[in-house]
Amino acid sequence: MPAETSPVGHLDDDDYPAYTMGRAAEILGITPAFLRAVGEAELITPLRSEGGHRRYSKGQLRIAARARELVDQGTPVEAACRIITLEDRLAEALRLNEATSRQPDK
Numbered sequence: 001m002p003a004e005t006s007p008v009g010h011l012d013d014d015d016y017p018a019y020t021m022g023r024a025a026e027i028l029g030i031t032p033a034f035l036r037a038v039g040e041a042e043l044i045t046p047l048r049s050e051g052g053h054r055r056y057s058k059g060q061l062r063i064a065a066r067a068r069e070l071v072d073q074g075t076p077v078e079a080a081c082r083i084i085t086l087e088d089r090l091a092e093a094l095r096l097n098e099a100t101s102r103q104p105d106k
Contacts, residue, residue: 017047017055024056028065034077038067041081 025032035056038044044063046054056064063084070080 013057014059015057017057017060019056019058019061021046021054021056024061024064028061028068030064030068034068034071035064037077038064038081041078043067043081043084 019027021032021035025035035044035046035054039046039054044056044060046056046060049055066084067077067080070083071077075083
């Protein structure tokens with residue numbers, strides 16, 4: 001199997017959908033229902049295998065773990081997903097602002 005198609009070639013890839021729903025839930029200590037809920041709230045969108053099974057990446061697991069932290073603090077799932085979306089948008093806006101402010105004046 002060539003390196004680019006081998007799962008071993010994707011070990012460091014945060015976007016590679018390496019985890020089944022059951023394994024992802026086990027790693028995070030959550031239920032598959034919680035993963036479905038954050039998917040329904042469009043916080044994460046798992047890739048689907050040829051058989052239609054959900055597959056999650058490391059990056060998606062980090063996002064789901066953050067949502068779980070907020071839910072554990074008493075935030076409803078939908079609100080937690082919105083908070084994370086807004087945090088991500090703010091971080092991107094700040095990054096763009098910083099990049100723009102570094103450009104020399106024309």
